[in-house]
Amino acid sequence: MKEFPGPDARMWLAKNKKYYATNTQTSLIVPDEEKSHLSVIVDVDGFQFIDLKCGAGVSNLGHQHKSTNIRHFEHHDGPVPSAIEFAEILAETAPVKKPAKVFFCNSGAEANEAARKACQAFRFHDGERYSRNKAIYCVNGFAGRTMGVLSATTSKAKVQRDPFITDEELARSIYIPYPTKENSRQIIDTLRGLDLRWVDRNLIELFCQGEGGIIPADEETVRYLYDELQKMGIFWITDAVQCGMGRTGSLFGYDFSWLESDLLTMGKALGDGLPIGAVIFNANLDWRPGEHSNTFGGNPTVMRAGISAFFEIKRLVESGEVKKVEQVLRDWLHFFAAGHRDLITEVRGIGAMWAVEFATPEMRNRFREVAENMTVSHGMGLALLGCGEKAVRIMPPLNIGLVELKAAMYLFGLALEDLSRVTS
Numbered sequence: 001m002k003e004f005p006g007p008d009a010r011m012w013l014a015k016n017k018k019y020y021a022t023n024t025q026t027s028l029i030v031p032d033e034e035k036s037h038l039s040v041i042v043d044v045d046g047f048q049f050i051d052l053k054c055g056a057g058v059s060n061l062g063h064q065h066k067s068t069n070i071r072h073f074e075h076h077d078g079p080v081p082s083a084i085e086f087a088e089i090l091a092e093t094a095p096v097k098k099p100a101k102v103f104f105c106n107s108g109a110e111a112n113e114a115a116r117k118a119c120q121a122f123r124f125h126d127g128e129r130y131s132r133n134k135a136i137y138c139v140n141g142f143a144g145r146t147m148g149v150l151s152a153t154t155s156k157a158k159v160q161r162d163p164f165i166t167d168e169e170l171a172r173s174i175y176i177p178y179p180t181k182e183n184s185r186q187i188i189d190t191l192r193g194l195d196l197r198w199v200d201r202n203l204i205e206l207f208c209q210g211e212g213g214i215i216p217a218d219e220e221t222v223r224y225l226y227d228e229l230q231k232m233g234i235f236w237i238t239d240a241v242q243c244g245m246g247r248t249g250s251l252f253g254y255d256f257s258w259l260e261s262d263l264l265t266m267g268k269a270l271g272d273g274l275p276i277g278a279v280i281f282n283a284n285l286d287w288r289p290g291e292h293s294n295t296f297g298g299n300p301t302v303m304r305a306g307i308s309a310f311f312e313i314k315r316l317v318e319s320g321e322v323k324k325v326e327q328v329l330r331d332w333l334h335f336f337a338a339g340h341r342d343l344i345t346e347v348r349g350i351g352a353m354w355a356v357e358f359a360t361p362e363m364r365n366r367f368r369e370v371a372e373n374m375t376v377s378h379g380m381g382l383a384l385l386g387c388g389e390k391a392v393r394i395m396p397p398l399n400i401g402l403v404e405l406k407a408a409m410y411l412f413g414l415a416l417e418d419l420s421r422v423t424s
């Protein structure tokens with residue numbers, strides 16, 4: 001008689017245990033994502049099961065119904081091979097303290113919520129729940145809009161945070177300046193004035209703040225902060241949701257041998273446009289069974305896209321493509337700033353993540369309109385995002401052709417000329 005689980009399933013289950021965050025899984029069925037069809041689950045060793053669980057109400061049309069062809073399988077009840085494969089890749093390569101595990105979810109905010117919950121779970125099991133209940137965040141940071149991580153979202157705080165956050169949560173949040181060179185003295189002074197014994201975690205976008213205005217960090221200042229906080233046993237959460245996946249020129253937002261996060265959160269480009277979030281964390285911080293889970297995290301459609309996108313972005317980073325984009329943007333944007341001191345007050349950036357800061361919010365808004373309208377006057381306009389109070393973000397695809405990028409810079413220059421005419 002054959003034994004269940006079979007040899008392939010046992011291999012996946014062992015990897016699942018090693019790389020996948022503990023969740024609510026209880027099933028030993030490791031599905032063959034391709035072969036399972038309608039109401040029959042086929043496992044990786046060929047065992048068959050009639051599906052009476054339907055992903056707790058997800059697979060109402062069964063698996064790979066012809067109307068969508070979507071491969072189901074959610075990780076809350078059993079291991080999913082494509083999710084385990086992606087977890088292994090991330091756990092082995094991310095600059096997180098090893099051994100690392102991965103939790104998949106659906107957005108950056110959910111990843112940051114999960115990171116926070118993992119820290120709190122650790123303190124709870126450790127008996128430190130009530131003493132270590134403060135968190136350090138950076139001014140101008142953005143971590144998402146859900147209630148738990150609102151406290152970490154200080155960018156445009158008056159609109160995004162203040163009306164919704166509770167006084168209790170605010171009292172537990174400590175805001176420090178973002179670690180740039182200019183802020184280094186202030187950070188040293190602020191840390192000296194804090195009693196870090198009560199701090200559970202810090203959350204910081206590295207190596208560049210996004211929504212807050214594209215503000216690159218300073219390596220030396222981050223290192224000081226890291227050393228001081230780690231000495232006190234404070235969990236270091238890096239948020240690489242926006243600046244990860246090659247955007248800053250490295251796969252996970254930063255790449256320094258001295259910086260190993262306790263937890264690192266990702267989202268956005270990790271799924272190449274499909275909804276995804278991930279927390280890669282030191283296995284020491286893993287939950288106990290049943291403490292955390294979700295329905296769609298680790299579903300095969302998103303995992304397959306994520307694995308493909310990961311290797312394509314890795315190739316772009318390693319072949320120096322992002323550096324080329326960086327060089328073009330750095331040169332041209334500084335050139336524009338030098339020629340338009342009346343309009344532009346600062347150019348900042350790293351990798352393929354740049355901002356041009358205008359003198360006023362009105363100028364920034366007008367510039368965006370002019371740049372979009374060029375599609376009528378010049379046959380091609382520019383699609384730009386705002387950030388901070390008065391900056392525009394320049395974040396092209398990492399694989400943009402250099403001819404296209406230079407054309408974009410040419411149009412950017414023309415738009416500035418136009419803006420200069422209307423504002424003078």
Ligand SMILES: Cc1ncc(COP(=O)(O)O)c(C=O)c1O
Nearest residue numbers: 107108109142143144210241242
């Ligand atoms: C740095 C950072 N963290 C977290 C988030 C939240 O991600 P999501 O919008 O997927 O919830 C964002 C979104 O812009 C972000 O930029």
